[in-house]
Amino acid sequence: MKVFKKIMNAVAAVENCILVVSTLLILILTVGNVFSRKVIHRSWSFTEELVVAVFVLITLMAAALACREGELVNLSLVTDRLPRKLKKPSVILSTVLCIIFTAILFWFGMDKVITQLENGKRTFVLNWPEWIFWSFVPIGSGCMILHFIEYCIDYCTDKIKKEDK
Known part of the structure; x- marks a missing residue:
């Protein structure tokens, strides 16, 4: 369990780390685009796709x-x-239901990624493969599943301080 x-x-x-870097990226792109539009009078068209x-x-x-x-x-x-x-x-039931929902999200996200890999679909402005962006869905839902399980285990083994004790 410690492992x-x-x-x-x-x-x-x-x-x-992903959250910090992603938030900084959005901040830089958005502020940079506003600056570019107002001062240079040219918009960074790629920022919308990335953001x-x-x-x-x-x-x-x-x-x-x-x-x-x-x-x-x-x-x-x-x-x-x-x-x-x-x-x-009730926590176990809630966890099971949340895992089922998130597994469905993972499944459809993976299906979309695989379909885009097979079709070779690319983004309009950056011309990057779209599967890169869609891969965020199965990655995020996979992390959610792991954390749902972690919380349920912690709760059921009394590692979480409960308010009603």
């Missing part, structure tokens, strides 16, 4: 890190009122 936790800590560290794709990556990576803390999909209106002995089963 799994070390691996998950490393995954989370990589996700944090939209990187926003998808940021959204999925941030969602994965939220899964790690059990904060992504958490409507506690019902679960907070459950008796203590029903809380673990």
Whole structure:
């Protein structure tokens, strides 16, 4: 179990680095494009493609890190009122349902990546292969699945401090 936790800590560290670099990239591209439009009177047409794709990556990576803390999909209106002995089963059920949804997201993301690899579809402005940008979906959903499992294990083994104790 300690090995799994070390691996998950490393995954989370990589996700944090991706988030920092991606956010800086979006900041630089957006500010640079605004500066270019206002001062040089030329727009960087490639920024829209990159910013939209990187926003998808940021959204999925941030969602994965939220899964790690059990904060992504958490409507506690019902679960907070459950008796203590029903809380673990509710977390397990919630985790299973979230993993099923995220696995479907992973499946369709991989299908899209494979289809674009086979078709050789490219982006309009940068002329990059589109599968590169679509690969963010299965990568992010794979990280989410791992973190859902991690949270459930931590919760069920009492490694997470619960408010109701």
